[in-house]
Structure formats: C-alpha cells, structure tokens
Amino acid sequence: MEKSKSYQFKVANICLHHGEEPPISGTSGSGTFFFTGCNLKCVFCQNYQISQEGLGSSISIDDLAEKMVELQKQGTHNINLVSPTHYGSRIVDLIKSAREKGLNIPIVYNSNGYDSLAILKQLKGLVQIYMPDIKYGDDSFALKYSSAKGYVGINQAAIKEMFNQVGNLHLDEDGIAIKGILVRHLVLPNNLSQSKDCLDFLSSISKDLYVSIMSQYHPCYKAGEHPELNRLLSPEEYYAVVDYAEELGMENLFIQELSSHKTYLPQIQLCLICQTYSSCILQPLADHRY
Numbered sequence: 131m132e133k134s135k136s137y138q139f140k141v142a143n144i145c146l147h148h149g150e151e152p153p154i155s156g157t158s159g160s161g162t163f164f165f166t167g168c169n170l171k172c173v174f175c176q177n178y179q180i181s182q183e184g185l186g187s188s189i190s191i192d193d194l195a196e197k198m199v200e201l202q203k204q205g206t207h208n209i210n211l212v213s214p215t216h217y218g219s220r221i222v223d224l225i226k227s228a229r230e231k232g233l234n235i236p237i238v239y240n241s242n243g244y245d246s247l248a249i250l251k252q253l254k255g256l257v258q259i260y261m262p263d264i265k266y267g268d269d270s271f272a273l274k275y276s277s278a279k280g281y282v283g284i285n286q287a288a289i290k291e292m293f294n295q296v297g298n299l300h301l302d303e304d305g306i307a308i309k310g311i312l313v314r315h316l317v318l319p320n321n322l323s324q325s326k327d328c329l330d331f332l333s334s335i336s337k338d339l340y341v342s343i344m345s346q347y348h349p350c351y352k353a354g355e356h357p358e359l360n361r362l363l364s365p366e367e368y369y370a371v372v373d374y375a376e377e378l379g380m381e382n383l384f385i386q387e388l389s390s391h392k393t394y395l396p397q398i399q400l401c402l403i404c405q406t407y408s409s410c411i412l413q414p415l416a417d418h419r420y
C-alpha cells in the first residue's frame with residue numbers, strides 16, 4: 131500500500147486570493163490552492179488551461195502541507211482547496227498532514243459539487259467550510275455541456291451531506307466565515323442551468339442557506355461550438371433568477387454586478403511558488419510554472 135507521504139499533487143497556483151465572496155476572502159485573503167485537473171469537462175470552462183490542459187506542476191504532500199502553514203503565518207483567513215474532488219481520499223491525507231504541521235484555520239472545500247458521498251464522509255470533521263457549485267438542475271444539460279452523468283442526483287446528495295456536516299454559514303464578529311456551507315450557482319444563458327430548479331432544491335434545504343448567484347458567464351474554451359452558449363447573460367435572465375430566489379424567501383444571497391464578466395478573474399496577490407505579485411490567474415501561470 132502506498133504511503134501517504136509519497137503522494138504527489140499537481141497544483142497550478144498557490145496564492146492569497148481576494149476575489150472570493152466576502153466571508154471567504156475577508157480582508158486578509160483566502161489561501162487558495164488551485165489543483166490542476168477537474169472531474170468535469172465543462173465546454174465553457176474559464177480555467178481550461180488548468181482544468182483540462184494540465185497546466186501546473188507536481189508537489190509532494192509534505193511540501194503542499196507546509197505551504198498551507200506558510201499561508202497561515204501570512205494571516206490568511208482559511209485554506210481554500212479549489213477543484214479537489216479528483217484527488218479523492220488523498221485530500222483527506224493532505225488535510226491531516228497540514229493539521230499535524232500546525233494548521234489551525236478553517237479548510238474550505240471548493241468543488242463543482244460532483245462529489246462522492248464516500249469521500250465526503252471521510253472529510254467530516256476535517257473540512258469546516260464547504261463551497262460547492264450547483265451547476266445544473268437538468269441531467270441532460272449537465273451531460274451535454276460538462277460530461278457529467280447523473281449530475282443532479284449526485285450534486286444534490288453531496289450538498290445535503292455537506293449541509294448535514296457543517297450547517298449554515300457561521301461568521302465571526304468581523305464577518306469572516308468560520309464554519310458552514312456556501313453554495314455557488316453560475317447562471318447560464320438560455321436557462322441551460324435550469325436555475326429555478328436549482329433554487330427550489332436549495333431553498334428546500336434551508337431558506338437561510340448562503341447562495342452566491344453568479345452572473346459572470348462569458349463564452350470560453352469550446353463554448354463557441356454551441357451557439358446557445360455563445361453569448362453573455364442578459365440582465366433579464368440574471369435578475370429573473372435573483373428575483374426568484376427572493377420570492378422563495380432566501381435572504382442570504384450574494385449578487386454579482388452584471389458587468390462582472392468583464393472584470394472577473396481570480397485576484398491573485400502573492401504566488402508562494404515564484405514569490406511575485408500578480409493580479410490575474412492566467413498570466414502568472416503562463417510565466418511562472420514551478
């Protein structure tokens with residue numbers, strides 16, 4: 131059996147990230163680890179160089195755990211694991227290793243929500259904050275645009291498990307998340323995300339659920355091959371979803387500016403690998419592979 135300490139991960143960037151929702155980024159930033167690869171294949175992926183084309187470099191579990199402690203020393207509010215799902219139980223070992231090295235801030239499990247229940251159960255007690263997507267309310271669209279078979283059932287079961295583990299989001303006196311779940315939903319054009327079905331499900335879990343309704347869609351990667359995806363979201367499409375969430379009585383909503391598709395790029399401030407500052411995920415990745 132392979133020893134956990136020999137595990138290798140592939141990571142595209144490690145940084146203090148100020149572009150997450152306010153309770154996650156706070157004032158000091160979220161210590162974010164962008165894992166290379168993804169268990170989905172979204173044709174519209176903004177980060178396709180990382181998720182689909184393998185951009186990133188190998189790093190041992192030991193070194194990765196130490197990077198987490200380094201970020202903690204810099205004052206980050208949490209450790210944010212982006213696209214961890216395809217690492218399965220190795221993420222469990224990674225978190226345990228970091229805790230052994232002195233990590234004592236919350237872990238954020240930031241996934242596309244296509245997570246197995248078996249792995250989530252192993253993460254119970256190790257992850258303090260879950261930040262899953264709810265990408266689709268219809269399996270046929272999930273299969274067509276993300277190659278995700280049975281997405282709706284798997285996603286909803288995962289969100290229920292996450293909620294059962296950590297409950298609604300709890301904030302400290304400064305408004306920083308310390309525990310709980312925050313769900314993200316990217317509204318797609320032409321109702322391809324079936325947003326109302328997604329919100330019906332979320333509100334059935336809890337009206338107090340924190341939900342980030344995202345307007346930042348813009349056609350990336352292979353979206354141009356699908357005319358129905360090859361445009362921005364209209365204001366009417368976006369605000370119809372926001373209005374519906376409010377009609378359902380959901381009050382803990384994060385709403386984006388409709389212009390966010392122009393400005394949205396994860397804000398990366400300090401790369402621990404290259405020790406340089408940057409403002410965009412893609413440029414430093416091209417220049418600073420490690």
Ligand code: SF4
Binds near residue numbers: 168169181213276
């Ligand atoms: S789940 Fe996210 S990172 Fe993965 S392919 Fe889809 S959009 Fe890209």
